[in-house]
Amino acid sequence: MAKTTASLTTRTLDRLAKQLPDGNEVWDTALGGYHIRSGKRGLTCRLSYYNTLGQRRVLTLGRYGEITAEEARQLAKEALADIAQGKDPRAIAEQTRLDHQLQEQQTLRSYLKGPYAAYQGRKKGGQATLNRLHKAFADWLDRPMGSITRADIERWQADQEAIKPVNSTSKAPTKPRAFSTMKRDFGALHTLLAHAADRKVIPFNPVAGIKLQKPALTEQELADAGVERRYLEPEEVEALFLGLERYQEEKRKQRRSSRAHGKAYLPDLDKVAYADHVKPWILFMYYTGFRPGDIAGLRWEHVNLPFKTVRKTIEKTAHQRPEPQTFPLSTPVIEVLATWHQQQGKPKTGWVFPNPITGKRFDRTAMQKPWAKVRAFAKLPSGLVLYTLRHNFASQLVMAGADLLAVSKLMAHSDIQTTIKHYAHLRPDHTRNIVEAFATRYFAT
Known part of the structure; x- marks a missing residue:
């Protein structure tokens, strides 16, 4: 099929923009390879040429209307000059575009x-x-x-x-x-x-x-240094348990009032062991030292009540150790879980402590407000954070003479050095006993 040719002036391009069917081309009579092609978005000015490898290439110069007829012709002349020097203008344009894209990607x-x-x-x-x-x-x-x-x-x-x-x-x-x-x-x-x-x-x-x-540490920070990771004194433990009971009673009191004032359809909290998830959650943390995130992510599939164990992947170190770890559970926390399991209808799967409104997992800050209420009921220091229960668990084990490696495993520390750094100082009597035993054995009278 013969090529359609014309002098691609402004007047010609204006006419072709209205008349040329989509997909048709018109080639310039004066400039070899320069032509226009009609498409749904109008006329495209192009240049057809052969590179040094003998491959036919087509360089898009621009869309008519965005560039003028004279600008398109000048671009074609410059590209032809590059071709005469052995360059490939389309390859140059593609590389420029790639460089621009890469530069954008690098921001x-x-x-x-x-x-x-x-x-x-x-x-x-x-x-x-x-x-x-x-x-x-x-x-x-x-x-x-x-x-x-x-x-x-x-x-x-x-x-x-x-x-x-x-x-x-x-x-x-x-x-x-x-x-x-x-x-x-x-x-x-x-x-x-x-x-x-x-x-x-x-x-x-x-x-x-x-x-x-x-x-540099401020005077207040220097004064507070060393007190963040602390354990609970016996009277604070007693106050904590009392605070949990007062929290439960407050919840039950509120429910009795609601049921008496037109909301009798609400469950009677006086007939269940736990008014809500707060007491079993806090007791679980107290008895296991689990991080709040791992308690939020605890599922019934992880819990084996008969064998008194929890087996799950620890979320904080999952990127280093994705395989599940097994943790023994004491009798008190098994009793808590068994009671909560019974109260929840003995589910086989799902979250152990689901959000009662959405049924989904609690977020990591969900226990802040409940903990503040329990702490207030217990009259514990306002600076006592929920995480103290985790530190208390480790501290009490160490002070009871537990092996640091065992404590490290129970705390799911990724490195025993973490355990040593934060809890080894709680064993002064243990080390003293070692040196006293040595001195007594070899004491010369």
Whole structure:
């Protein structure tokens, strides 16, 4: 079929834009290879040529209307000049486009929305990590990842530590961020950049080897140092159990009032052992030392009441040790679980402590308010956090003479050094007994 030719002037292109059927081409009479092609979106100006390998190539110059007839002709001339020098203009254009795409991919924002979002989407706390990065490094989102320097990190930390002035939307100055929070933010950034470097998106992790500078402790922090990981005194344990009973009675009192005032359809809490999940949850933590996240993630499939064990993967260390671990349960906590199991209708599967409203898993902060109420009923110190129950479990075991390796396994520490660091000091009498036994055995009179 013969080629349709014409002088591709502005007047000609205006006419062809209205008349040329889709898919048809018209070739310029003066410039070899230069032509236009009609499509659903209008006329496209193109150049057909052969590269040095004898392959036919077509270079898109632009869409008519977005570029003029003269601009298209000039682009065709420049491309033909490159071809005469042995260059391949389409290959150059494709490489330029790839370089641009790669540059866009290398920005923090594009990587967060693309590859890293897919990677974090497969992780339990992935969305929280993405949100943390977006919030903590909002000013860096459009920067190439490889351009982040040590000086940037130092300025970022200094800015996070500064007290921000009052603005129009806040009633008070913004407080400096806690160092522990900044460490989590920076750790998330470090992990993202390492991920990008591993996949060759950037040549290397620009923050590798960089650490945040820990600020000097304030007088209050110095005074509080060493008291965070503490155990409960006997009178505090007694108060805790009393606080749980007072919490239950308050719940039952509220239910009696509701049933007496038009809500008789609500279950009678005076007829069950536990008013809600709070008492069995706290008792489980007290008797096992489990982390709140692992209690929230506890399923009946993990619990073996006859064998008095729990077998589950520990969530905090699942990335290092994905296989389930088995934990023995004491008789008191078995009684708690058995009673709760009976009260819940003896389920074989599902969450041990489901959200009573949604039936789904509780989030990691769900026990903060109930714990505050129990603590108030027990008249325990306001600074006593729920996590103290975990520390108390380990501390009491160590003070009772338990082997540190056994305690480490019961606490599901990934490294026994963690156990030694935080709890070995609770065994002064044990070490004293060792040296006394040695001295007595070899004492010379």
